[in-house]
Amino acid sequence: MPKSAYSIDNVEEKIERVIIVAWVDNEAGVLARVSGLFSGRGYNIESLAVAQVDEEKNISRITISTNGSKPVIEQIKAQLLKLVPVHKVADYKIDDTSIFKELALCKFKGNDDLLKKAEEICIDFKAEFLDKTPQSFIVQIVNARREIDDFIKKAKPFGLASITRTGPLAMKKGSETIQENKGKVL
Amino acid sequence: MSTELTGAEIVFKALSDHKVEYIFGYPGGAVLPLYDQLFKQKEIKHILVRHEQGAGHAAEGYARSSGKPGVVLVTSGPGATNMVTALTDAYMDSIPLVCITGQVPTHLIGTDAFQECDTTGITRPCTKHNWLVKDVNQLAETIHKAFRIATTGRPGPVLIDIPKDIQFKKGIYKSHETIKIDSYQPSFKGDIHEIEKAIELIANSQKPIFYTGGGVVNAGAKASDTLKELISLTGFPITSTLQGLGCFPGEDSQFLGMLGMHGTYEANHAMHDCDLMINIGARFDDRITGMVSKFSPNSKKIHIDIDPSSINKVVKVDVAIVGDANSIMTSMIDIIKKKYPGFKNSNKEKISNWWKQIEIWREKKSLAFKQGPKTILPQYAVHRLYELTKNQDTFITTEVGQHQMWAAQHYKFSKPNRWMTSGGLGTMGYGLPAAIGVQLAHPKKLVIDIAGEASILMNMQELSTAVQYRLPVKIFILNNEYMGMVRQWQELLHEKNYSESYSEALPDFVKLAEAYGAVGMRASKPEELDEKIKQMISVDKPVIFDCVVEKEENCFPMIPSGKAHNEMILGPEDEETISEEGKVLV
Ligand SMILES: Cc1ncc(C[n+]2csc(CCOP(=O)(O)OP(=O)(O)O)c2C)c(N)n1
Numbered sequence: 001m002p003k004s005a006y007s008i009d010n011v012e013e014k015i016e017r018v019i020i021v022a023w024v025d026n027e028a029g030v031l032a033r034v035s036g037l038f039s040g041r042g043y044n045i046e047s048l049a050v051a052q053v054d055e056e057k058n059i060s061r062i063t064i065s066t067n068g069s070k071p072v073i074e075q076i077k078a079q080l081l082k083l084v085p086v087h088k089v090a091d092y093k094i095d096d097t098s099i100f101k102e103l104a105l106c107k108f109k110g111n112d113d114l115l116k117k118a119e120e121i122c123i124d125f126k127a128e129f130l131d132k133t134p135q136s137f138i139v140q141i142v143n144a145r146r147e148i149d150d151f152i153k154k155a156k157p158f159g160l161a162s163i164t165r166t167g168p169l170a171m172k173k174g175s176e177t178i179q180e181n182k183g184k185v186l
Numbered sequence: 187m188s189t190e191l192t193g194a195e196i197v198f199k200a201l202s203d204h205k206v207e208y209i210f211g212y213p214g215g216a217v218l219p220l221y222d223q224l225f226k227q228k229e230i231k232h233i234l235v236r237h238e239q240g241a242g243h244a245a246e247g248y249a250r251s252s253g254k255p256g257v258v259l260v261t262s263g264p265g266a267t268n269m270v271t272a273l274t275d276a277y278m279d280s281i282p283l284v285c286i287t288g289q290v291p292t293h294l295i296g297t298d299a300f301q302e303c304d305t306t307g308i309t310r311p312c313t314k315h316n317w318l319v320k321d322v323n324q325l326a327e328t329i330h331k332a333f334r335i336a337t338t339g340r341p342g343p344v345l346i347d348i349p350k351d352i353q354f355k356k357g358i359y360k361s362h363e364t365i366k367i368d369s370y371q372p373s374f375k376g377d378i379h380e381i382e383k384a385i386e387l388i389a390n391s392q393k394p395i396f397y398t399g400g401g402v403v404n405a406g407a408k409a410s411d412t413l414k415e416l417i418s419l420t421g422f423p424i425t426s427t428l429q430g431l432g433c434f435p436g437e438d439s440q441f442l443g444m445l446g447m448h449g450t451y452e453a454n455h456a457m458h459d460c461d462l463m464i465n466i467g468a469r470f471d472d473r474i475t476g477m478v479s480k481f482s483p484n485s486k487k488i489h490i491d492i493d494p495s496s497i498n499k500v501v502k503v504d505v506a507i508v509g510d511a512n513s514i515m516t517s518m519i520d521i522i523k524k525k526y527p528g529f530k531n532s533n534k535e536k537i538s539n540w541w542k543q544i545e546i547w548r549e550k551k552s553l554a555f556k557q558g559p560k561t562i563l564p565q566y567a568v569h570r571l572y573e574l575t576k577n578q579d580t581f582i583t584t585e586v587g588q589h590q591m592w593a594a595q596h597y598k599f600s601k602p603n604r605w606m607t608s609g610g611l612g613t614m615g616y617g618l619p620a621a622i623g624v625q626l627a628h629p630k631k632l633v634i635d636i637a638g639e640a641s642i643l644m645n646m647q648e649l650s651t652a653v654q655y656r657l658p659v660k661i662f663i664l665n666n667e668y669m670g671m672v673r674q675w676q677e678l679l680h681e682k683n684y685s686e687s688y689s690e691a692l693p694d695f696v697k698l699a700e701a702y703g704a705v706g707m708r709a710s711k712p713e714e715l716d717e718k719i720k721q722m723i724s725v726d727k728p729v730i731f732d733c734v735v736e737k738e739e740n741c742f743p744m745i746p747s748g749k750a751h752n753e754m755i756l757g758p759e760d761e762e763t764i765s766e767e768g769k770v771l772v
């Protein structure tokens with residue numbers, strides 16, 4: 001249940017991790033509106049990715065990974081739809097009806113020995129090598145969050161010096177695309 | 187080829203196209219070109235307030251009482267930050283405002299220039315939408331969008347921040363007919379299948395109640411007539427939120443009074459025990475529901491709201507209808523008439539026990555008070571004010587505190603748009619500027635701000651505005667020398683530790699009125715009250731009426747925090763029932 005001064009005795013609801021996607025006008029301040037809505041209403045942002053996806057219509061797709069009980073997720077979507085520059089909103093539960101991918105860039109540095117071991121792990125995880133010097137290399141890995149977590153854990157002792165990650169992007173499997181839902185009861 | 191106008195000319199042309207009569211504002215460096223343009227035109231009148239917050243609340247009062255958007259013009263920096271409270275107030279209570287702020291010239295934005303602040307950043311969470319206009323050719327379109335967004339769907343405040351150089355620059359004026367906002371299309375007509383489901387529930391209910399709110403006021407003057415028809419067609423009882431008062435006549439026998447924290451015994455018990463709740467234009471606010479988990483546990487719930495995000499936000503409902511209240515109620519009436527001709531009579535038997543139960547609750551007379559011979563009880567003062575003004579079309583605003591609740595309980599409204607109070611934000615200092623806005627919209631009508639002595643001091647300076655524009659607003663202060671509502675909570679919840687709630691060093695309100703060029707009067711005995719109120723009404727000038735009342739009177743009935751509707755307390759006898767955990771709630 002949402003927060004209210006009176007709701008202290010609420011039964012604990014199951015919290016689930018969800019990816020929320022909003023299609024927005026690519027205009028000044030729109031990201032601040034979306035992120036401000038999350039912080040202002042006490043919702044969590046685990047990761048956030050934004051980029052324009054339709055140049056002609058000037059639409060960006062904002063992907064936010066968050067968590068909350070079912071009613072909270074529904075309320076987040078309803079509040080997002082209320083923002084004027086938001087066109088439609090969808091949520092993707094972490095299950096096998098959707099694809100979730102995240103990109104990480106990792107820099108390794110160290111002596112030959114260390115880098116050799118690191119290389120093996122990278123090959124194991126099908127990482128792509130993007131840059132190499134005698135003292136270092138950079139790989140790119142595209143996978144689900146857990147896979148990347150796993151990779152990082154394994155690679156950490158072998159000269160992993162710098163990591164950057166995008167957070168997940170999501171897309172429904174199959175031919176279905178997300179329908180307009182502005183102004184609708186969810 | 188259209189001729190080019192300056193930004194300032196574009197602003198006034200757009201305001202005139204939207205038939206704006208009044209702007210409430212205050213000048214400053216970043217809006218001088220706009221004030222220069224104001225000076226050159228005659229059509230739109232400017233009301234010079236004494237503090238920008240006053241401009242905002244005055245615009246709210248104007249909007250609430252007239253159904254038209256209120257327009258505000260203030261300068262950058264402190265002018266804009268002074269508007270934040272009023273914008274938030276309008277946002278919480280769904281009042282249409284269009285606020286224009288000046289901004290430092292575009293090339294200075296981001297340099298911490300004199301009187302620069304991030305106005306769109308600061309006001310983003312307290313407006314329905316806002317814009318910083320950096321291109322004069324976007325200005326007209328932005329203003330048109332602003333009016334559309336402020337006044338349609340769930341109304342609210344919008345803000346347009348205009349840098350000073352844009353006010354000087356020349357650009358093309360675009361008319362408002364061509365404006366399209368792809369991502370903004372509020373729904374108006376409700377889903378007919380959901381409406382039919384609602385009618386089925388209505389036809390089968392034995393213990394129904396209508397619970398109506400400010401959404402009915404916002405749906406326009408016709409909505410109240412439609413509501414009256416719906417209520418009389420069904421024969422069901424009806425209760426209203428603070429914001430909805432006036433949509434249904436307060437003296438009608440089907441009306442149970444206001445519900446919620448200081449609502450009547452019968453309204454709250456009926457809400458708790460009903461088997462069907464029909465919410466029209468209300469949002470299950472925490473002052474209404476009390477403890478959500480104990481809120482009306484055995485009822486089916488229908489929720490009619492124009493804002494889809496209100497649905498299932500606090501209380502999960504069985505049938506949700508999104509759209510305009512008037513349109514949906516009209517459909518409901520049509521369906522009932524068609525499917526169940528003579529519904530009221532054929533259904534009478536089914537709900538007769540329910541009405542019997544309601545009459546038993548009514549017998550508690552939860553709003554009763556005993557006026558003695560010595561000091562004036564605040565309830566009595568409001569009661570007399572009502573009796574002496576009910577025969578003329580009177581508009582009431584309030585400040586925030588006990589006096590506000592007593593006004594809501596004891597002043598009965600028979601029409602919408604006659605009651606202006608800050609409900610969502612609970613802003614002390616709202617009532618006087620709001621009354622000024624109301625008086626402008628209704629020059630010939632009686633406008634009274636029912637005030638507390640603490641609240642009134644928060645925007646007292648606006649009395650000067652009232653005097654300047656000859657607006658004969660009446661400030662009726664229920665003077666208990668305390669921040670009464672704070673004192674009441676301290677008494678009931680904090681062991682009578684009256685921490686900072688007593689007003690030492692109050693001004694002499696009679697002299698204060700005179701200093702402003704208004705009229706001051708005082709009543710402190712019950713027997714002089716009527717005569718003085720009549721005198722106040724007859725003065726064609728702003729008046730401060732210092733009504734000296736019982737200092738430690740509490741506002742009852744009351745649902746203590748953390749309790750259910752059927753656990754309300756009626757008076758001092760019940761006070762010990764407030765629990766420890768109730769204290770941590772607000
Ligand atoms: C701007 C603002 N500050 C503080 C409060 C908290 N508050 C609520 S009621 C109240 C006391 C109001 O006193 P008064 O105007 O004398 O009204 P009374 O309750 O005595 O009728 C206060 C301080 C508020 N609502 N608004």
Ligand SMILES: [Mg+2]
Nearest residue numbers: 638639668670
């Ligand atoms: Mg007081």
